[in-house]
Amino acid sequence: MPIYETVLQEKPPVVLEIGNAYTKLGFSAEPFPRFIIPTQTLNTLGQSEKILQYENKTKLYDKFVQLLQTIFFKHLLVSPKERKVVVVESIFCPTEIRETLAKALFHHFEVSSLYFVPVHLVALSTFAIDTALVVDLGFKETTIMPVYSGVQVVRAFQAQSYGGEAIHQEIKKQLVSSGIDGANLSDDIIEDIKVRTCFVTKRERAIKSRDGNLDSYCPDVDYHLNGKEIIKVPGSLRETAAEVLFPDDNEDASLPRLILDSILLCPMDMRKDLAENIVLIGGTAMMTGLAARLKAEILDLLSSDCYKERLFVKQIKFHKPVAKPNYVGWLGGAIYGGTDLILSNSISKDIYCRNGRIPDWSSLDDNRGLI
DSSP states (O other), rough: OBHHHHHHHSOOEEEEEOOSSEEEETTTTTTTTTTEEEEEEEEESSSEEEEOSSHHHHHHHHHHHHHHHHIIIISSOOOOTTTEEEEEEEOOOOOHHHHHHHHIIIIIIIIIIEEEEEEEHGGGGTTTTEEEEEEEESSSSSSEEEEEEEEEEEGGGGEESOOOHHHHHHHHHEEEEOEEEEGGGGGHHHHHHHHOOOOOHHHHHHHHHTTTTTSSSSSEEEEETTTTTEEEEEEHHHHHHHHGGSOOOOSSHHHHHHHHHHTTTSHHHHHHHTTEEEEEGGGGGGSSHHHHHHHHHHHHHTTTTTHHHOOOEEEEEEEOOOOOGGHHHOOOOOOOHHHHHHHHEEEEEEEHHHHOOOOOTHHHHHHHGGG
């Protein structure tokens, strides 16, 4: 993909990735986001509210306006008027959210054009490959999308409602059960405990812990709560907090099963390439030991009766990201925003004002000519 020189000589497009927990923001053709900020705003009482938890479209619109004002005028220090914007999103983002975001950008901030790019697809541009199984471990959910020769295999898409938030809930539950007052455990503190002390343990130790046969856990550590009180983070918590991603029951599919099920839903000639090109992105993917644990779990499942006679895959390989997994998707959007694709695929302000809506791949009104 050649770099479109005149785009780079003009004002570079703003690139946004608005996630459930954090928003990444910066400019196209840059190697990393300028800022990563919480996806939240302040209400009239000065309390933080998550933007994607809203009562109606009017409240969502107001929250987007407040967030975008912070992005443009506090962090990026640019005028949004006549500026191109690239938004990195999941292709299954609710229509209400993308329509409301577009309305805020076009009507309130008067941007010149808007370009929505799918996160699972653009993430591959950072690896210079066009075929991979992209596993996005976000805050609210985990999504898995196979991409083959630059095309998303939507029929093989898999999702499960666990991610970083489920790990946070497990940490809080174990800390409260150990005698710590839950009122002192804010979301920021729980996340800090996760990042500083927790890791994904080995499969053998996880099995022993589940069966109650583990002799000892890793050492307990002291954590300074609010700079004053010192609490003890048990070794059992440090090793087992991430086990919510690997449930040992029939109600919820574990992350390794979701990956194999996604590969199974693809045609046979794709499966080997996908299994040997797994890409982990998202903030939860940064947990120490996750890739090694995933590989061990997947290899064990491949030898089980459930997959042995259905999925003839011998090797599992993971790509090492060139950037931190939490902003690989944003970086892909920054690469796309620096090419001539933004000229041919973006939605201009004039077209939006004339139609009053954003084209959607899932809408028959926008895709009748493809049927």
